[in-house]
Amino acid sequence: MHRNARLVPVGLMASVLAAALASCYRAAPIDEAAVLREIRAESRRVAGGGPADPAAPVLLTEEAAVAAAVANAPRVVAARGEVAVARAGVREARRLDNPELRASNEHPIEGAGRADQLQLAVRWDPPNPWVFTAATAVAEAEVTIAEARLATEIARAAREARSAHNRAAHAAARSAVADEQIRLATRRVDLLGEGARHGATDPLDLAAAGIGLAETRAAAARAGARGADALVELAALTGIAAIAVTPLEPAACSAPPPGDPSAEDAAATSHPLVREARAAYARSEAVLREQHARQVPWLRWVQIGWEHRFERGASPGDPAADPARDGLVLGAALELPFLDWNLGGVARGKAERDRDGNRLRASLAQVVASARAARDRWRGARASFERLVADAAPAAQRAVETAGKAAAAGRIPEAAALDAMARALRIRVALLDAALECREAEIEARRTAGEP
Numbered sequence: 001m002h003r004n005a006r007l008v009p010v011g012l013m014a015s016v017l018a019a020a021l022a023s024c025y026r027a028a029p030i031d032e033a034a035v036l037r038e039i040r041a042e043s044r045r046v047a048g049g050g051p052a053d054p055a056a057p058v059l060l061t062e063e064a065a066v067a068a069a070v071a072n073a074p075r076v077v078a079a080r081g082e083v084a085v086a087r088a089g090v091r092e093a094r095r096l097d098n099p100e101l102r103a104s105n106e107h108p109i110e111g112a113g114r115a116d117q118l119q120l121a122v123r124w125d126p127p128n129p130w131v132f133t134a135a136t137a138v139a140e141a142e143v144t145i146a147e148a149r150l151a152t153e154i155a156r157a158a159r160e161a162r163s164a165h166n167r168a169a170h171a172a173a174r175s176a177v178a179d180e181q182i183r184l185a186t187r188r189v190d191l192l193g194e195g196a197r198h199g200a201t202d203p204l205d206l207a208a209a210g211i212g213l214a215e216t217r218a219a220a221a222r223a224g225a226r227g228a229d230a231l232v233e234l235a236a237l238t239g240i241a242a243i244a245v246t247p248l249e250p251a252a253c254s255a256p257p258p259g260d261p262s263a264e265d266a267a268a269t270s271h272p273l274v275r276e277a278r279a280a281y282a283r284s285e286a287v288l289r290e291q292h293a294r295q296v297p298w299l300r301w302v303q304i305g306w307e308h309r310f311e312r313g314a315s316p317g318d319p320a321a322d323p324a325r326d327g328l329v330l331g332a333a334l335e336l337p338f339l340d341w342n343l344g345g346v347a348r349g350k351a352e353r354d355r356d357g358n359r360l361r362a363s364l365a366q367v368v369a370s371a372r373a374a375r376d377r378w379r380g381a382r383a384s385f386e387r388l389v390a391d392a393a394p395a396a397q398r399a400v401e402t403a404g405k406a407a408a409a410g411r412i413p414e415a416a417a418l419d420a421m422a423r424a425l426r427i428r429v430a431l432l433d434a435a436l437e438c439r440e441a442e443i444e445a446r447r448t449a450g451e452p
Contacts (some may be wrong), residue, residue, distance in 0.1 A: 029415035057244040060234070062165045068238035076157050079150040080349060082111050086139070086146040092130075093139035099124040102305070121305020132295035134286050141283030148276035155272060157237065159447045163440060164234040165245060170436040171227025173247035174429065178220030181425050187211040188418050253385045253438030256378040256445065267371040271450035277363040281356040288349035294342045303331035367448070374445040381438040388431050396424035 063229075070076055097205040102121045119436045231243055268274055403420035405410045 043168075047333040057242040058240055059244045059246070060165065060238070061246070062162055062169075065161045065165045065234060065238055066158045068240060069157040070154050071388055072239035073153070073157040073237060074152070075182070076154045079146070079153040083143065083146040083150050086143040089142055090136065090139040093136045096127060097125045102303075117307060117309045119305055119307045119329060121303050121331070123301050123303040125301050126299050128293060128296065128298040130296065131290055131298075133289035135292055137286035138283055138290065141279050141286055144279035145276055145283065148272045148279055151275065152271035155447055155450075159443055161234065161237050162443045164230050164237060165438060166248065166439045166443070168227055168230035168243075168245045169248035170432055171223055171230055172245055173249075173432050174223040175220065175227060176247060177425055177428055177432070178223055180214070180327075181216045181422065182213070182220060184217045184418050184422050184425070185209070186424075188415055189213050190355040191413075191415050191418070227238070248432060248435060248439075253382055253435045255382055256375055256443060264368050264371055267367050267448065267450045269450075271363075271367045271371075274360070274363050274367055274450075277356070277360040281353070281360050284353040284356040285350070288346070288353050291342060291345035291349040294345060295337055297336050300333040300335045301331075303329070305331075323339065358411055367450070370448040371450075374441070374448040378445040379437070379443040381434070381441040385431075385434040385438045388427070388434050390426050393431060396420075400424045 100123050102119075102123055103116055104119045104121075116153050189206070189209045192209050196203060231245075234243055234245075235241055305328075307327050309325050309327075399420045400417075403412065403417040407414050407417035
């Protein structure tokens, strides 16, 4: 039998083993209907909705909206998956190459195609320890980058959920005021219409009142449309189809903290944008270290084996015959990077490190400037809100009370009292708008400050 035939069972067994290992994998199809049911149940649980009537609107607080958005926002879910992938990449980077079992009937040096010998050897590619360490550091930096991107997506989802919730709450409060404005405008039209029937009202005043009523209804419709848009956005962010919100309170504007350089330092340290840029710089440093390590000569492979030479000769006892014998076979290959010295890889690594260093500097400047500007905007919005609360709102309330007493005493017509009440409602709308602007400024200031 030809010596090559002795290698057939070994190859066949290896093929069967590889097929068996490959058959261990099983596909995992996703039951999308079950996933949808799970998402709806979980989102309602996060939002505090009752399971009795899934179609009933969920009264969603701001914090519950943030929790649902962080749990269900597609970008956040994808970013969490990227963190898991990056952590698996660290494990992959620490992987060592498997040794290989080699079987051959050719001489390792002469390469003669003679079938009079059999060699079994184990060959292994030993890792360059400097390259291995640097590659592991690169993978660990990828984890930090993925975590920073996850923090960025969480902050974005939280900001968008807070903003949409506040706009929906503002629209709900604005709708309540609009209903009162429509009631007053309708009453004014009725009073002027009654006066016109008795010849005591100028028809132009009645026409102007009718136009005012139409404008009030149009403004109410616009406010309702804005509220509906905010609820649609909130539903898309949270994954909750039916949502109700509590109307925004005019006192919902909190005071900003005093300007403090330490707050800017904290933002520059903890902001996700800076964390990502810092991790990218660490990754480029590790990549450059790996490229330098590749300039060092290192073993490509080492091998140890056993060789059996079969008896070779014309006839037994022939003095020229080569007797059968066994022997230990050793081998190694050393890579000598003298032709290029990996200069291209080193140059690219330096360029990437410089790029990421400049990105880190720019990120620090951007975060500090954004935090300062957002805090100033918050401070200005709070000041405008306080002026309305301290001056305009009390004056409007006093005017309503004075006009009401004068109308009750018969000194002024009821229409004049209605005008005072309408002005007070416009002040309330302005107060709601100022509170919303202050809340939006606060949300943005806390986000730019890197607060979790």
